[in-house]
Amino acid sequence: MAIDPVVYFFGFGLIAGLLRADLRLPGPVYDALSFLLLLSIGLKGGVELARHGSSELLLQSVAVVGMGVLLPLLAFPVLRGLGRLDRSDAASIAAHYGSVSVGTFAVAVSWLASRGIAHEPYLALFVVLLEVPAIIVGILLARGWQSDLDWRDMGRELFLGRSVLLLGGGLMIGALAGGEALAPLEPVFVDAFKGVLALFLLEMGLIAAARLGPLRQHGLFIVVFAVLWPLFSAGVGILLGHLLGLSPGGVTILATLAASASYIAVPAAMRIALPNANPSLSLAASLGLTFPFNILFGIPLYAEFAQRLGGS
Amino acid sequence: MAIDPVVYFFGFGLIAGLLRADLRLPGPVYDALSFLLLLSIGLKGGVELARHGSSELLLQSVAVVGMGVLLPLLAFPVLRGLGRLDRSDAASIAAHYGSVSVGTFAVAVSWLASRGIAHEPYLALFVVLLEVPAIIVGILLARGWQSDLDWRDMGRELFLGRSVLLLGGGLMIGALAGGEALAPLEPVFVDAFKGVLALFLLEMGLIAAARLGPLRQHGLFIVVFAVLWPLFSAGVGILLGHLLGLSPGGVTILATLAASASYIAVPAAMRIALPNANPSLSLAASLGLTFPFNILFGIPLYAEFAQRLGGS
Amino acid sequence: MAIDPVVYFFGFGLIAGLLRADLRLPGPVYDALSFLLLLSIGLKGGVELARHGSSELLLQSVAVVGMGVLLPLLAFPVLRGLGRLDRSDAASIAAHYGSVSVGTFAVAVSWLASRGIAHEPYLALFVVLLEVPAIIVGILLARGWQSDLDWRDMGRELFLGRSVLLLGGGLMIGALAGGEALAPLEPVFVDAFKGVLALFLLEMGLIAAARLGPLRQHGLFIVVFAVLWPLFSAGVGILLGHLLGLSPGGVTILATLAASASYIAVPAAMRIALPNANPSLSLAASLGLTFPFNILFGIPLYAEFAQRLGGS
């Protein structure tokens, strides 16, 4: 089937970026796009949460948080052992890959929608749940319990960060107000979603292009990791989704979340908590490689597996 | 009945602001939102003005301007006498409360629409008419006729200010072009209105939260004034609306306009014309208290009274 | 028939600008509007290109590029001889008028649409094709072949410039994805188009007003040129369109493109390639006069002629 057109926008941005063309939207516009994406995802998730919430969901949530703790714990030794990275860099990259990318989530949702594949509509909740645990694990891996880190300060940073708050606030408003009351807001938060996502991806393409340069300095290991690790963690996500009884669409989403790597919340947190980790290394991997890989190849692949597993 | 969902956005912003979370949209985006709101309100009002304009409207306009002159004249002695504020502060606050808040107007319109309560659709005209008179009264109260104020300069400031001009320009374009010709513009100026309002209110919540701090320094009087005065002036608005023969929806709007306090045009004008008035005092009252009070409690209350009066 | 309402927005901006009112949208918002316009035009053109592309189109394209080369060659001697402008200024203005204005194109498309006049829907392609040739001709006219200009650098500037790239990228994405796949993006790229254009024109009105001042310093010739030359080049466009067998709507568009003068891509390129040309002279003409002239009077006039010619 045809490629989702939002992916063309990413490709366009990527090519323009590689040609060093100045196609950049001004910072405030980029901010507004990501603000709108996060809030829209939250609102939609919140409406569905209020509609479908159940005790089952509580169990699922716990399991998903567990996955967010487990994945960086698994990635860390690989990065240390095979990659020979120092403690901080390994912990920082583990945190990036244990957390999630909202942009990748949005592409997966759009991909499923354009193919008419249903999924549990409240999965935006999992995005919020997966943002933070990996960051905490990453910090502990690098600095241990006894560190002099100001955890109160860090906690504010984590739980009052832009993406957690916008997703969480959206979920709350969506759940409180309900779909009917929110109908007049749909032109901005629902109908415009895919256009906004397209513009956002165009920008991400430009930014990703700028991240490919540093990649060359960091050797082959990180390139291989940025492509293979998502496959592994997607496998974990598929298994967990299957165990939790999600639909094939839902399994695809969970796999995509597991496979995706943060490039917004985690880099900011790591810069403060692990200042001697190299930010350009982790961003080159998560944004320069894993993000494009997931939206171009990963999502269709995960969906394929999810559906086979679902069909059996 | 349920709360209008745009109010949740305000509440979300307020809470995020009180938690000192950085949810701020960049300045240019805030500017664009308020630009769009003002222009949309003007356009819609202009279309209706051309459709329903009548000689009766002229009388109504004069009466409404009269209210804009009267209210600050009534507020001033209260602020001087009971509040023991100095001349400049009293005059400045009187001007704030005599003028209007476009955001509050928009919430009232949205509130009525979501309840299916009709109102005279050309009332945006009153917003323009009420912006300026109170400012002039305020300046005269503080500085008298003989002052060395450069009135030509001040006049430019007042009548060529952003909100007067955007509302006025919108009214004019709306009236000239008519609803049919403007139909292709509706996705941006009409359909998006409530979503834009929601985003705007989210920001206003953040800004209002930052204004609550200074409030504590200014003592109880201003807090009481910021809540009770709107009730009084809403009463004046309800009476006037009733006398002018407006529908219950229209009376609600006029009451809301009377009760609302400016937090954009007036602060800027006062800063220039009455530089020794304390801007944080008047903003804390109008933005930190009166604005939330009106959109959370005031509007439903005024509507209740308006309907009772209309029903009798 | 009634004036297209987007023109009222331009008029509003122009008047506000002449009154020196501060109605300016922040730079980033202006950038976003023009970004969106260019991309939307490209996307729509691309979809139609894929649908209607033919070998005939190739011939048309070559002819249109030929017109882009011819027009500045004709304008140059007029500017030198009648206008007594120096070599650089004449070449720079010739380049401005040989290239095109996307804003004018958008108004023409909107004008035709509101009157239900059909046109070949792939004409956005011609906008891309006409952007660059005139710039190259202009540089050669001023500096000759042997100049020390860094053509590689200049080439990047020209073909990787914002407008060429956004139009071209839009065309490509539109052609690759096709109309059906792009349907979910329509709320942003199609439905919002006319509202975005209205806001853009409001800004252009403000900017044009600021350009009228310098005009006075430059004497009568440039004023006359800025109004008469478009009539001449529109004539060339009408003839060419007729010869190429375009529909009356298509002829109108081609005439408008011929008559329009660039005020974005060309000024930037000229500033670098012909630094001693006076930028305020060419901008005053193209933006202060020709742009308003075309959208207020030119387009209806060209359409009239196009239809008469088509009817005969």
Next chain:
Amino acid sequence: MSPLHTRCLLTIVCEALLEPRVEADLTRLGAQGWTATPVRGRGDHGSREGHWENDGNVRLEVVCSHELAERIATHLHERYYSNYAMVCWLAEVKVLRPEKF
């Protein structure tokens, strides 16, 4: 290498709202040019974060003669300091074109 000439750089930081007024003052007092930057800041008038309408600062830089710089600074002091958020400072700089500043 061209010779360098000593001039004064006057930096003014004040409420953005005042920009048109201060710029009119600059012109009137004889400044031939300036550079303006939107900024944020903190001072005795609290935190001015520029998050909305009237809440930002602007930073004006004027390169001119010492004499003019002091004249401007004194004028600003008298006219604005008591009622507005405003600071200014002077520094010595070198320029290439003495006739321009």
Next chain:
Amino acid sequence: MSPLHTRCLLTIVCEALLEPRVEADLTRLGAQGWTATPVRGRGDHGSREGHWENDGNVRLEVVCSHELAERIATHLHERYYSNYAMVCWLAEVKVLRPEKF
């Protein structure tokens, strides 16, 4: 003409992410005010173009006593220089209100 007093202008350019932390340091060390500007830049940590979230710089200007300026600079040096993109420089300036800075 009012007399002018000598003070120090400390200019700090660093990753925008650090702004709240550095400002807290400024307050703690005794600065009474500062001016902040979002900027871009290039240096040993590469190009910081401010194109997205964490990729911009901020420029903080503090007018204060020489002694305080040096204290702040030394503190920044110790606390941030090894891990973060940051530079700072000091310059002599004149002010009208010595008690304010």
Next chain:
Amino acid sequence: MSPLHTRCLLTIVCEALLEPRVEADLTRLGAQGWTATPVRGRGDHGSREGHWENDGNVRLEVVCSHELAERIATHLHERYYSNYAMVCWLAEVKVLRPEKF
């Protein structure tokens, strides 16, 4: 307290359009870093308000040796002054890390 070393702060204000070219010049002439700010301004080339595409200025600050600063200033003078809106000025500053600038 670490010892302070004297360097030069070169400030360039010019048409935003020139930024890539001037930055290439800076790199070529040997500057190791700079800070860029979008600004507006007024001067002999009129008012440059940055309201749209090519109409803004940029302010580049380079801390470097006196010698390099003068070399850059002279180069800019020769290459750009006659055709473009541009000014620059030099000032003495102190830094902590002499090897960096």
